[in-house]
Amino acid sequence: xxxxxxxxxxxxxxxxxxxxxxxxxxxxxxxxxxxxxxxxxxxxxxxxxxxxxxxxxxxxxxxxxxxxxxxxxxxxxxxxxxxxxxxxxxxxxxxxxxxxxxxxxxxxxxxxxxxxxxxxxxxxxxxxxxxxxxxxxxxxxxxxxxxxxxxxxxxxxxxxxxxxxxxxxxxxxxxxxxxxxxxxxxxxxxxxxxxxxxxxxxxxxxxxxxxxxxxxxxxxxx
Amino acid sequence: xxxxxxxxxxxxxxxxxxxxxxxxxxxxxxxxxxxxxxxxxxxxxxxxxxxxxxxxxxxxxxxxxxxxxxxxxxxxxxxxxxxxxxxxxxxxxxxxxxxxxxxxxxxxxxxxxxxxxxxxxxxxxxxxxxxxxxxxxxxxxxxxxxxxxxxxxxxxxxxxxxxxxxxxxxxxxxxxxxxxxxxxxxxxxxxxxxxxxxxxxxxxxxxxxxxxxxxxxxxxxx
Amino acid sequence: xxxxxxxxxxxxxxxxxxxxxxxxxxxxxxxxxxxxxxxxxxxxxxxxxxxxxxxxxxxxxxxxxxxxxxxxxxxxxxxxxxxxxxxxxxxxxxxxxxxxxxxxxxxxxxxxxxxxxxxxxxxxxxxxxxxxxxxxxxxxxxxxxxxxxxxxxxxxxxxxxxxxxxxxxxxxxxxxxxxxxxxxxxxxxxxxxxxxxxxxxxxxxxxxxxxxxxxxxxxxxxxxxxx
Numbered sequence: 249x250x251x252x253x254x255x256x257x258x259x260x261x262x263x264x265x266x267x268x269x270x271x272x273x274x275x276x277x278x279x280x281x282x283x284x285x286x287x288x289x290x291x292x293x294x295x296x297x298x299x300x301x302x303x304x305x306x307x308x309x310x311x312x313x314x315x316x317x318x319x320x321x322x323x324x325x326x327x328x329x330x331x332x333x334x335x336x337x338x339x340x341x342x343x344x345x346x347x348x349x350x351x352x353x354x355x356x357x358x359x360x361x362x363x364x365x366x367x368x369x370x371x372x373x374x375x376x377x378x379x380x381x382x383x384x385x386x387x388x389x390x391x392x393x394x395x396x397x398x399x400x401x402x403x404x405x406x407x408x409x410x411x412x413x414x415x416x417x418x419x420x421x422x423x424x425x426x427x428x429x430x431x432x433x434x435x436x437x438x439x440x441x442x443x444x445x446x447x448x449x450x451x452x453x454x455x456x457x458x459x460x461x462x463x464x465x466x467x468x469x470x
Numbered sequence: 471x472x473x474x475x476x477x478x479x480x481x482x483x484x485x486x487x488x489x490x491x492x493x494x495x496x497x498x499x500x501x502x503x504x505x506x507x508x509x510x511x512x513x514x515x516x517x518x519x520x521x522x523x524x525x526x527x528x529x530x531x532x533x534x535x536x537x538x539x540x541x542x543x544x545x546x547x548x549x550x551x552x553x554x555x556x557x558x559x560x561x562x563x564x565x566x567x568x569x570x571x572x573x574x575x576x577x578x579x580x581x582x583x584x585x586x587x588x589x590x591x592x593x594x595x596x597x598x599x600x601x602x603x604x605x606x607x608x609x610x611x612x613x614x615x616x617x618x619x620x621x622x623x624x625x626x627x628x629x630x631x632x633x634x635x636x637x638x639x640x641x642x643x644x645x646x647x648x649x650x651x652x653x654x655x656x657x658x659x660x661x662x663x664x665x666x667x668x669x670x671x672x673x674x675x676x677x678x679x680x681x682x683x684x685x686x687x688x689x690x691x692x
Numbered sequence: 693x694x695x696x697x698x699x700x701x702x703x704x705x706x707x708x709x710x711x712x713x714x715x716x717x718x719x720x721x722x723x724x725x726x727x728x729x730x731x732x733x734x735x736x737x738x739x740x741x742x743x744x745x746x747x748x749x750x751x752x753x754x755x756x757x758x759x760x761x762x763x764x765x766x767x768x769x770x771x772x773x774x775x776x777x778x779x780x781x782x783x784x785x786x787x788x789x790x791x792x793x794x795x796x797x798x799x800x801x802x803x804x805x806x807x808x809x810x811x812x813x814x815x816x817x818x819x820x821x822x823x824x825x826x827x828x829x830x831x832x833x834x835x836x837x838x839x840x841x842x843x844x845x846x847x848x849x850x851x852x853x854x855x856x857x858x859x860x861x862x863x864x865x866x867x868x869x870x871x872x873x874x875x876x877x878x879x880x881x882x883x884x885x886x887x888x889x890x891x892x893x894x895x896x897x898x899x900x901x902x903x904x905x906x907x908x909x910x911x912x913x914x915x916x917x918x919x
Contacts, residue, residue: 249563256560260546267548328542332603335520335538336561403834409824416820420813421841424848427806444855455844463837466758470524470833484763484828484907486914509918526761526829665918 257346302434317397389429479528506663534610746776771899
């Protein structure tokens with residue numbers, strides 16, 4: 249029952265998003281523009297680009313992610329749909345998980361589409377040997393962003409200053425995960441071993457997922 | 471066994487008690503009209519029963535499923551009428567959500583626009599869709615928060631007939647309202663809420679029907 | 693009674709601080725490698741210890757609120773967290789000054805500094821969030837969630853010098869199997885810690901009283917606006 253509800257919620261969010269494409273369009277456009285702009289700012293042929301490639305990529309993903317994650321619970325405000333969902337038999341945990349999965353899918357899609365842009369314009373050496381590790385860090389890093397963003401989307405949904413509070417609260421929380429993802433990515437692209445960052449990111453994901461599931465009911469219902 | 475058992479419920483906003491030691495036992499098959507002026511706590515109480523808010527103290531026990539119709543419409547603009555109801559059908563775990571959704575749409579007079587986007591509906595049509603959502607899973611207990619406010623004639627007719635259907639099936643109804651006349655006609659019991667306290671609870675009498683202001687006058691206006 | 697405690701603590705911590713300053717500035721010699729600036733450690737370390745412990749204590753108090761729904765836990769949690777934020781600021785600032793002199797830069801993006809700055813940002817956000825919510829119970833609930841999540845980062849910051857190679861010095865205090873300092877140099881850290889702890893107790897008491905009064909005013913306002 250829980251899984252069915254999670255699936256229903258996730259499908260609904262994705263279905264709605266496919267219809268309106270609001271967050272998707274904004275996210276994709278933003279990501280590609282930022283990547284292009286920075287590619288003008290830095291000389292893509294230099295060796296230094298390798299060093300901050302990971303950083304740049306994840307900064308872009310984090311900002312684009314905010315566009316997706318903010319809408320997550322905000323889309324329920326219209327017509328008081330959030331009340332209808334909470335009053336239904338769906339538990340807060342199922343609601344959260346469904347939305348998190350939908351957000352993850354969306355965010356991952358944005359990242360996947362913009363990755364080739366990144367590889368092209370920054371002359372990044374992304375060979376077949378790196379696909380696996382790259383995929384792994386993208387999954388782990390994106391999940392961290394998703395969990396935090398979705399939880400805080402729920403928390404700020406009814407606040408007066410939602411547009412301001414969400415980024416203020418969310419970005420600092422994301423920083424440890426972002427830094428790990430950045431260093432792992434830079435290592436992967438330089439064909440170095442991933443390092444401690446990988447274990448840290450896994451631990452971070454697990455802990456924050458558990459905390460989010462514990463707290464989401466307090467946040468939504470109290 | 472009461473359909474709805476409310477025991478010692480308090481709700482605090484800060485140190486201010488919006489609900490004070492509210493206790494009600496609502497027998498199955500009865501229809502309770504919850505009366506009170508603005509700010510008396512009717513919506514607060516209904517929200518707590520619906521599970522949208524936690525009481526600061528006290529317990530609520532319900533027998534069976536709950537359907538809630540509040541101030542908000544609770545349907546998604548970007549989905550069609552049938553998609554909306556199918557979604558809620560799935561969330562409630564109905565065996566054949568799609569079929570049930572289509573039946574309900576016919577019942578509320580939206581059968582011909584089942585594939586229309588909720589966004590494109592007129593106000594009255596959206597309200598009827600909301601009624602369909604609330605009654606979709608054939609709930610044991612129906613919570614209606616000022617349901618007749620701002621409904622057009624057709625929507626009122628649909629709602630009244632569906633409430634009557636529920637009554638004939640022996641379901642339980644709790645309705646808060648300002649429309650004393652309509653409420654008292656439908657109600658078997660009456661409860662008056664004043665500043666968060668139940669000052670009167672009992673059967674609906676003929677006197678109340680004949681003289682709708684009697685209740686308020688008897689319990690003063692302090 | 694409360695005033696007496698506050699005055700007593702103030703006198704005690706003031707005296708202790710004065711005595712300790714005397715030790716630090718007159719009795720102790722300069723450090724071999726760092727020169728005079730090493731003395732900043734006597735503020736940097738106690739401030740950061742208090743900040744970190746404070747965030748942890750705030751987390752426990754926040755959980756206390758979530759379990760009991762008693763707003764007094766929330767008032768304490770908010771006060772402790774706010775005072776800890778002040779100490780974290782002092783820690784960051786003193787660290788920055790030391791870094792400028794020793795490393796030549798005001799800031800470095802190593803894991804210890806970064807994670808502590810993240811804590812500072814999160815708990816700064818905690819205070820901002822409290823300002824943004826009017827209803828005391830909702831405010832307490834949401835603040836409690838932030839407090840718990842933020843404390844995870846405080847723990848990360850604490851462990852950062854173990855988990856990664858950092859520019860920030862490794863532990864030197866004997867209580868953390870540190871490398872050890874010259875005899876007589878370690879004790880003033882703990883004395884300062886005690887003095888600042890007493891001082892922070894005063895701040896927490898004052899702040900808690902403020903929260904209680906604010907809640908009272910909020911309640912009266914609601915009562916006045918109700919019928």
